[in-house]
Amino acid sequence: MVCPRYTTNGTLTLLSLWTGIALIAGLQIGSGIFSSPGAIVAYTQNATASLVIWVVAALLAWTGASSFAELGAMLPRNGGAQAYLAYAYGPLVSYLFTWTAILLLSPGTKAVNSLVFAEYVNRILWNATRGDDAPAEIIPSWVINATAVAAVCFVVVLVIGTRSLGSRAAVILTSMKVLALLSVIVLGLIHRFLGRGVASPYPNPIVEPSPTAASYAHALYAGLWAFDGFNQANYVAGEMRHPARDIPRAIHSSMGLVAVLFFFANVAYFSVLDPAAIAQSNTVALDFGWALFGRAGGVLFALVVAISCLGVLTGSLFTSARVVYAAARTGQLPGALGVLDTDRGTPIRAVLLQAAITIALILLGGGFRALVRIAVVALWAFYFLTVSAVVILRVREPDLPRPYRTWIITPLIFCAVTLFLLCVPAVAAPKENLVVVCYVVAALPAYYMTQKRHARATLGQEGSEQTYGSISTSS
Numbered sequence: 074m075v076c077p078r079y080t081t082n083g084t085l086t087l088l089s090l091w092t093g094i095a096l097i098a099g100l101q102i103g104s105g106i107f108s109s110p111g112a113i114v115a116y117t118q119n120a121t122a123s124l125v126i127w128v129v130a131a132l133l134a135w136t137g138a139s140s141f142a143e144l145g146a147m148l149p150r151n152g153g154a155q156a157y158l159a160y161a162y163g164p165l166v167s168y169l170f171t172w173t174a175i176l177l178l179s180p181g182t183k184a185v186n187s188l189v190f191a192e193y194v195n196r197i198l199w200n201a202t203r204g205d206d207a208p209a210e211i212i213p214s215w216v217i218n219a220t221a222v223a224a225v226c227f228v229v230v231l232v233i234g235t236r237s238l239g240s241r242a243a244v245i246l247t248s249m250k251v252l253a254l255l256s257v258i259v260l261g262l263i264h265r266f267l268g269r270g271v272a273s274p275y276p277n278p279i280v281e282p283s284p285t286a287a288s289y290a291h292a293l294y295a296g297l298w299a300f301d302g303f304n305q306a307n308y309v310a311g312e313m314r315h316p317a318r319d320i321p322r323a324i325h326s327s328m329g330l331v332a333v334l335f336f337f338a339n340v341a342y343f344s345v346l347d348p349a350a351i352a353q354s355n356t357v358a359l360d361f362g363w364a365l366f367g368r369a370g371g372v373l374f375a376l377v378v379a380i381s382c383l384g385v386l387t388g389s390l391f392t393s394a395r396v397v398y399a400a401a402r403t404g405q406l407p408g409a410l411g412v413l414d415t416d417r418g419t420p421i422r423a424v425l426l427q428a429a430i431t432i433a434l435i436l437l438g439g440g441f442r443a444l445v446r447i448a449v450v451a452l453w454a455f456y457f458l459t460v461s462a463v464v465i466l467r468v469r470e471p472d473l474p475r476p477y478r479t480w481i482i483t484p485l486i487f488c489a490v491t492l493f494l495l496c497v498p499a500v501a502a503p504k505e506n507l508v509v510v511c512y513v514v515a516a517l518p519a520y521y522m523t524q525k526r527h528a529r530a531t532l533g534q535e536g537s538e539q540t541y542g543s544i545s546t547s548s
Contacts, residue, residue, distance in 0.1 A: 090319040097302055097327035102250050103385060104189040105299030106335055107358040107378045110342055112442050115352040116292035117284055120343045123292070127339055130296030131332035136487040138303035138328050139479040140460040142321035146477040147466070149320070153304055154459045161462035165520060170455045171405055172516035177509070179393040180430035181438075181448040183225070183386055185298075187431065188441045190382035191220035192355045193375040214440065221435045228387045229428045232394065233419055253377045254338055257358065260365055261341020271347045271364075290497045294449040295442070297494075299335060301452065303328055321477040355441050390427055397423035404523055443505065450495065451509040457491040460484045 159167035363371030398420035401411030438444040
């Protein structure tokens with residue numbers, strides 16, 4: 074999510090191609106590449122298979138990104154998926170996405186970042202107090218959860234008391250993530266070139282059952298989680314200088330860059346760490362630094378990732394609270410959430426709502442890997458509907474101007490694989506899918522109570538897209 078930029082005299086500063094590339098790549102290079110590798114190896118139990126999963130995840134995300142590029146060039150309006158779903162299916166489907174994004178996807182992302190932060194921080198403290206053999210020990214889950222909840226509470230205080238967090242901090246944190254990722258790649262490849270062996274900080278590997286179709290699907294979920302963010306340029310299409318030209322370029326350029334970086338980062342991990350060790354870790358960057366440089370290296374990499382996660386959590390809560398505020402002001406949520414504190418000018422009620430849901434997911438969500446599965450199920454279900462809109466609009470409105478046209482096979486491949494991802498794990502592990510279904514079903518009475526009349530009045534009007542656009546661009 075990003076806010077429109079303005080000059081000192083209040084006029085809108087249009088976003089450039091390079092801004093779109095930086096936006097997408099900066100959001101994709103998040104906590105996923107520093108935490109998802111362990112889950113993927115655990116599900117596949119093989120280094121080569123896990124690298125294949127990363128390649129497949131990149132290609133699948135790219136097919137979705139290419140479909141979003143056509144939609145963004147064809148419908149250059151703010152709001153991204155919300156606007157496209159409203160155009161293709163009507164206001165109900167778009168409202169269901171908005172509801173799910175505010176009450177599950179956004180808090181789920183914050184919960185995951187909080188847990189990753191807690192894992193890295195506690196590994197630093199655990200190692201400092203338990204000695205060099207500490208990586209082999211298992212930190213109690215209640216310690217991880219308590220630290221994650223404390224991080225959320227700290228950020229709540231910060232966000233409530235701050236009118237503007239500024240963009241400079243976000244730039245610094247993004248730079249730290251990119252430098253950490255490049256350092257992993259360079260150091261890992263040097264280690265491999267020198268022919269040094271791999272380390273195993275977990276001497277007692279956990280024996281997992283043989284991989285199944287469901288486990289490969291869950292592995293792909295973890296990879297797709299890391300690549301999520303390819304659609305972010307679409308949320309600010311209305312503020313781009315040349316959306317028809319620049320959105321496809323920004324999406325394809327950033328996807329190529331991030332796919333290469335992620336693949337070689339995993340090659341670097343396997344060059345330094347044993348796959349069985351990676352499979353047990355949610356803090357692979359710490360184990361990587363520890364194996365290369367001892368405690369100092371582990372602490373350095375862990376601090377970079379932990380600070381990055383805390384920054385992402387702060388920025389996410391800061392913006393998502395204003396998303397809730399904007400949704401309440403347009404009637405998509407109860408009006409009580411659309412109130413600003415008179416002294417601080419911050420939407421305290423919206424902040425507290427997001428924080429409360431985030432804490433509930435931390436305590437009840439089942440941990441990092443379970444939350445990733447829940448979030449990806451919800452997100453990719455709506456991605457499926459959004460990408461399907463490319464095919465639907467090709468048939469329904471063939472004469473609609475399309476400055477960029479993806480190959481028709483692209484959305485078809487995306488939808489076919491996404492159906493597999495949604496259906497196969499539903500049989501083996503239905504809990505995550507049930508959670509998503511409950512969230513979506515709960516939105517139906519809310520829609521018919523608060524939105525039906527408003528949606529009928531605004532559907533198809535020029536200003537209606539601003540209702541959906543505010544979901545992602547309000548600050």
